[in-house]
Amino acid sequence: MFDVGRICVKTAGREAGKFCVIVDVLEKGFVMVTGPKAVTSVKRRKCNIDHLEPTPQVIKLGKNASDDDVISVYKKDGIFEKFQVKPPSEKDIAEAKDSERKRLTAAREKPKKAAEEPEKAEAKAEEKKHKEKPAKEQKEEKAEHKPAKKEPKPKKAKAEGKPAKEHKKKAESK
Amino acid sequence: MTRPSQRSRSFIKKRINTPGGRAVLHFVKKKPSHARCGRCMKPLHGVPRGPALEIAKLPKTKKRPDRPYGGYLCSSCTRKSIKEKNLDRWQNV
Numbered sequence: 001m002f003d004v005g006r007i008c009v010k011t012a013g014r015e016a017g018k019f020c021v022i023v024d025v026l027e028k029g030f031v032m033v034t035g036p037k038a039v040t041s042v043k044r045r046k047c048n049i050d051h052l053e054p055t056p057q058v059i060k061l062g063k064n065a066s067d068d069d070v071i072s073v074y075k076k077d078g079i080f081e082k083f084q085v086k087p088p089s090e091k092d093i094a095e096a097k098d099s100e101r102k103r104l105t106a107a108r109e110k111p112k113k114a115a116e117e118p119e120k121a122e123a124k125a126e127e128k129k130h131k132e133k134p135a136k137e138q139k140e141e142k143a144e145h146k147p148a149k150k151e152p153k154p155k156k157a158k159a160e161g162k163p164a165k166e167h168k169k170k171a172e173s174k
Numbered sequence: 175m176t177r178p179s180q181r182s183r184s185f186i187k188k189r190i191n192t193p194g195g196r197a198v199l200h201f202v203k204k205k206p207s208h209a210r211c212g213r214c215m216k217p218l219h220g221v222p223r224g225p226a227l228e229i230a231k232l233p234k235t236k237k238r239p240d241r242p243y244g245g246y247l248c249s250s251c252t253r254k255s256i257k258e259k260n261l262d263r264w265q266n267v
Contacts, residue, residue: 009260011253014240053260 005061012051015042036067038088038096211248
């Protein structure tokens, strides 16, 4: 029933009552689904079969077909008229693509930042030891570009500082 | 003595022990009833209950679930209604 190309109606969540196409069949009980977003505002996402209601309508689609392909097939088969949905304008398609791109880039950038931080922090610390004044200037410039990275450094310094003090105290008490 | 306006059944009488050791009656307005599903009459999840003024101050996303018929039908009833609509549509065709 839930094969690639089957048009379904979503029954759960904020997209309930809107139709979508199955693009890929994933592990047991899950499928990849898309509206596309420009047409019915259903994003391309993994979806549980329990949250889908199948319709008798099936279209010919390749596996993992892009949103543009899906829209062109909709136009051929007259899906817009059958489901009484306006065909999307070029502006709608561009907006949907833009929002998707932003979401993806945001997801990619987060893990990168975390990976770069420790290396840069060490490099900055070394510069600080050799030349105090120029290092500070460089730091300010970097801080202007990316203020988020400024925070983790003092925390680390504190974290390194505290245990050392504790050890000393313990040694004294002993 | 209480105010005459407080001698009403719409107030709950709450017994409170004061820091001085006295027991005092406080008159508190009753809470409004739960929001209920229009189809199965079960209490709705995600719809707050309290004085109207305080609920008016809440943002819209905290007043009802973000779903078609959110705040009017429960989730199982919306699912049923969507499935019924879908069936009706394709039976006629």
